[in-house]
Structures are given as C-alpha cells and as structure tokens.
Amino acid sequence: MKKTQVAIIGAGPSGLLLGQLLHKAGIDNIILERHTGEYVLGRIRAGILEQVCIDLMDEAGVGERMHREGLVHGGIDLLFQGERHRIDMNGLTGGKNVMVYGQTELTRDLMDARKAEGLETxxxxxxxxxxxxxxxRPRVTYTHNGQAHEIQCDFIAGCDGFHGVCRASVPRSAIQEFEKVYPFGWLGVLSDTPPVHExxxxxxxxxxxxxxxxxxxxxxxYYLQVPLxxxxxxxxxxxxxxxxxxxLDPQARxxxxxxxxxxxxxAPLRSFVTEPLRFGRLFLAGDAGHIVPPTGAKGLNLAATDVKxxxxxxxxxxxxxxxxxxxxxSEKCLRRIWRAERFSWWFTSLMHRFPEQGEIGQKLQEAELDYLVHSEAGSRTIAENYVGLPLDFGRD
Incomplete structure (x- = not known):
C-alpha cells in the first residue's frame, strides 16, 4: 500500500500542472493515468493561453520554452460579409495578450519537469x-502490470476528463449536470504549412x-464547421x-x-457544467467538471484556473x-466557469450557421458583427473575454 497527500487522477495538463505546483510547495502527490505517456502527448488539443495559464506555467517553473517558442498575439480577425475586421485585444484591454502554444507542448514541458524531479506518475x-x-481517509485502487495497488491519501483530485472515473463515482443525488449539444462539429486539419495570417x-x-x-x-x-x-x-x-x-476572403485565399x-x-461541440465540483475530499478540475465549445479558446484556460x-x-x-x-x-471555480461558458456559447452562436434559423439568422449575425466591430464598447466585450477576465473580476 502506498501513501501520499494528494492522489491525482489524470496526467493531462490539469493533473500535471497541479502535481507540479503541489510539489513546489512541498506537498507529496502521485498521478495515475490510464493511457501511455505517448498517447497523452498524441492528443491534439487547444493552443491559446490566457495570462492566468502563462503565469501558472511560470509559477510551476516550466515556462522557459513556452516564452521562447510561444507566439504572442494582441488581436484576432473577424471575417464576415467577405471582409476582415481586426479586434485589437491589446489596445482594448490595457495591454493584455494571449499566447499561441500548443497544449501538446505544454504537456511535454510538464511531463519532462515531473520526470526530472523523480516524481511518481x-x-x-x-x-x-x-x-x-x-x-x-480516501483511497484509490488500481491495477498496473497485472498487480492490484492501493493508495491512501488525504485528498483526491479528479483531473481525468469528461469520461473519467471521478465524476462517474459521485452519487447521482449529489450532483447536477447542465449540458447543451450543438448540431454540428469542427473538422480540424493540422498541417506543416505556414499560417495564412499572423x-x-x-x-x-x-x-x-x-x-x-x-x-x-x-x-x-484549420477548422471547418461540418454536420455531425x-x-x-x-x-x-x-x-x-x-x-x-x-x-475565406480573397487575400486570405x-x-x-x-x-x-x-x-x-x-470534434463535436458541447457546453457542459457539473455542480458542485467538490464532494468531501474529492475535487473535480478541468474537463472532469466542465466542457466549453472551442470557439472561445477557454477549455485549457479554465482548467488552469481550476488548478490555481x-x-x-x-x-x-x-x-x-x-x-x-x-x-x-467549488463556488469560486463555478463563478468563472459560467462566465466562460456564457462567452463561448455567445461566440459560438454568433459565428456558426444554424440551418433552422434560415437566411434571417445569417442577416442578424452579420448585423451584430457589424455593430461589434464598429463599436468600441462591443469590440472591448470580445477582447476582454477572449484574453480572459481577471481572477478577481466582479468581486465586491
């Protein structure tokens, strides 16, 4: 039987980042992952980091390569009616940016740091x-190489994703789930070609x-909206x-x-939230507790906030x-989660085609986009949500 202070289920970014931060604070932890390390690294995921996520990587002592290779972006383009309009996020938010750094690379940095420290995964x-x-006195049991094992711990962190065992282990009477499934998916292609735009x-x-x-x-x-x-x-x-x-517009083409x-x-698109995120000494973090449509680039960043x-x-x-x-x-996380869910839902609803809405739906989207890009207040709404609201946003 093993003993540790925190048993972390899941070796994705949230589990690895939590493990690294706890180790830095002198808190013992063990991470369990059902897949191989190669499989985890092979998952193609998001790549837009908010400042909160960047700061946490630095706090964990694994931000060097991120700063060296990541691409800092101060804006995004919105293309509608055949024309592009830039949202100056940096200018509209007092100097805030996002960073393009693939989740695979972030995961690799955390894996390498954990291995270098000799920590158990x-x-x-x-x-x-x-x-x-x-x-x-919570416990975790598992099988490895055909042998049964048990870990005694003080706390369990469920960082094992939407299909993980942690949320599924909570009694149905103790949990409430909210979900919206969108009637389309994203067809994504990764290619070794230079980006079409900076x-x-x-x-x-x-x-x-x-x-x-x-x-x-x-x-x-690149991504295309396609039928499910x-x-x-x-x-x-x-x-x-x-x-x-x-x-695309002619120049991008x-x-x-x-x-x-x-x-x-x-990839299908869904909005999903679990309430609460704490059950005694079990905590849910990241995709185990919430899913957002990828339109707003919030998934990885919400997981980082949970971990913080x-x-x-x-x-x-x-x-x-x-x-x-x-x-x-739970309360602190959920307040931020629902704000991000709202933005992701709104941005998804604004940018995608919903066939049942017909031509009038397209016209209304275009009218709203026209307002947003020509109104400083409207553009700032997009900018401040996209770069990430401050952790203390809305506190009295």
Missing amino acids: VYEALDVAVHDFDSQ ELIYVNSPRGFALCSMRSHTRSR TDKVEEWSDQAFWDELKLR KNLVTGPSIEKSI YLSGALIEYYREKSEAGIDAY
Missing part, C-alpha cells in the same frame, strides 16, 4: 477506482464557420482545402499554403491548517 493504471472520499481569423460565412489558427510559424491548424453526420474519411485533404478557400494533413479529426484555485486551497490547508480555500473551491 503511473501510466497505464487500469481499473482506477476512488473510495471513501466522503471520509477523512493572427487567428474567425470566419462567419454563408457556407458555415471556419477558423484559421496555428501552432507555430511553420505549423497551421460527416465522417473524417469522407473528407480528402483536397476537399478540405477547397472548402476552406470558399469560406491568396495567402493560403496547402499541404498534406498530419492529423485530421471531427485548487493548488492554493491545498497549500493553505497544509501550511495554515485552514479549510477556507477548499470550502470555497
């Missing part, structure tokens, strides 16, 4: 189960939404590039460099023998 941990989290382009077109993003100066990420009935196999690379061009895809997938609140609460518990932080964890 158990990959391919099967049959993970959480026990007695409503008591003072900043992201969000596209509202009569043919549907598109997004021109990037991971570096030589690697691009579409299959990846139905989309050749050529078909993808041809459709993307039809949704001219600048677009195409090439073979190195990853192609269709949770790490701070646990450090306070061990250093000051105070439970104030862990008692407030």
Whole structure:
C-alpha cells in the first residue's frame, strides 16, 4: 500500500500542472493515468493561453520554452460579409495578450519537469477506482502490470476528463449536470504549412464557420464547421482545402499554403457544467467538471484556473491548517466557469450557421458583427473575454 497527500487522477495538463505546483510547495502527490505517456502527448488539443495559464506555467517553473517558442498575439480577425475586421485585444484591454502554444507542448514541458524531479506518475493504471472520499481517509485502487495497488491519501483530485472515473463515482443525488449539444462539429486539419495570417481569423460565412489558427510559424491548424453526420474519411485533404478557400476572403485565399494533413479529426461541440465540483475530499478540475465549445479558446484556460484555485486551497490547508480555500473551491471555480461558458456559447452562436434559423439568422449575425466591430464598447466585450477576465473580476 502506498501513501501520499494528494492522489491525482489524470496526467493531462490539469493533473500535471497541479502535481507540479503541489510539489513546489512541498506537498507529496502521485498521478495515475490510464493511457501511455505517448498517447497523452498524441492528443491534439487547444493552443491559446490566457495570462492566468502563462503565469501558472511560470509559477510551476516550466515556462522557459513556452516564452521562447510561444507566439504572442494582441488581436484576432473577424471575417464576415467577405471582409476582415481586426479586434485589437491589446489596445482594448490595457495591454493584455494571449499566447499561441500548443497544449501538446505544454504537456511535454510538464511531463519532462515531473520526470526530472523523480516524481511518481503511473501510466497505464487500469481499473482506477476512488473510495471513501466522503471520509477523512480516501483511497484509490488500481491495477498496473497485472498487480492490484492501493493508495491512501488525504485528498483526491479528479483531473481525468469528461469520461473519467471521478465524476462517474459521485452519487447521482449529489450532483447536477447542465449540458447543451450543438448540431454540428469542427473538422480540424493540422498541417506543416505556414499560417495564412499572423493572427487567428474567425470566419462567419454563408457556407458555415471556419477558423484559421496555428501552432507555430511553420505549423497551421484549420477548422471547418461540418454536420455531425460527416465522417473524417469522407473528407480528402483536397476537399478540405477547397472548402476552406470558399469560406475565406480573397487575400486570405491568396495567402493560403496547402499541404498534406498530419492529423485530421471531427470534434463535436458541447457546453457542459457539473455542480458542485467538490464532494468531501474529492475535487473535480478541468474537463472532469466542465466542457466549453472551442470557439472561445477557454477549455485549457479554465482548467488552469481550476488548478490555481485548487493548488492554493491545498497549500493553505497544509501550511495554515485552514479549510477556507477548499470550502470555497467549488463556488469560486463555478463563478468563472459560467462566465466562460456564457462567452463561448455567445461566440459560438454568433459565428456558426444554424440551418433552422434560415437566411434571417445569417442577416442578424452579420448585423451584430457589424455593430461589434464598429463599436468600441462591443469590440472591448470580445477582447476582454477572449484574453480572459481577471481572477478577481466582479468581486465586491
């Protein structure tokens, strides 16, 4: 039997970041992950970091490569009615920016740091189960290499994603779930081609939404809104590039460099929130507790905020023998989560085609976009939400 202070379920960015922050504070932790490390690194995910996430990487001591290789962006382009309009996020928010740095790279940095510190991460941990989290002595059991293991701990952090065991282990009577599933998905292509533009382009077109993003100066990420009935196999690379061009403005179409895809997938869009996020000595963080549509680039950043609140609460518990932080964890997280959910829902509703809304829906979207880009107040609403609201936003 093993003993630790905090058992962390899930070795994605939230679990690894939490583990690193706790280690820096002298708090012992073990991470369990059902997949291999290679599988975790192979997952293609978001790449837009808010300042909160950047600061946490620095606090964890793993921000050096991020600052060296990440791309700082001070604005985004909105394309509608065939024309692009820049939202000057830096100018509208008093100097705030976002950083393009792939989640895969962030995860790799955290993995490398954990390995260098000799901290325990158990990959391919099967049959993970959480026990007695409503008591003072929670336990985690799992199987590894055919052997059964048990960990006794003070707390369990559920960082194991939407399909993980932690949320599923909570009694249904103790939990409330809110969900909205969108009637379309994002067909995403990753290619080793230079980006079409130095900043992201969000596209509202009569043919549907598109997004021109990037991971570096030589690697691009593009998305198309497609019906949920579409299959990846139905989309050749050529078909993808041809459709993307039809949704872009003439200048972007001219600048677009195409090439073979190195990853192609269709992701459904949903809004999902669990309340509460604390169940005795079990805490949910990241995708285990909430999902946002990717339109607003909030998923990874919300997970980072959860980790900031949770790490701070646990450090306070061990250093000051105070439970104030862990008692407030769920409420603090949910207030920020619902604000991000609102922005992501609004931005998704603004930029995508909803066939049932017909032509009038397209006209109303275009009218709202026209207002937003020509109103300083409207543009600031987009800018301050996109770069991330301050952690103390709205506190009395």
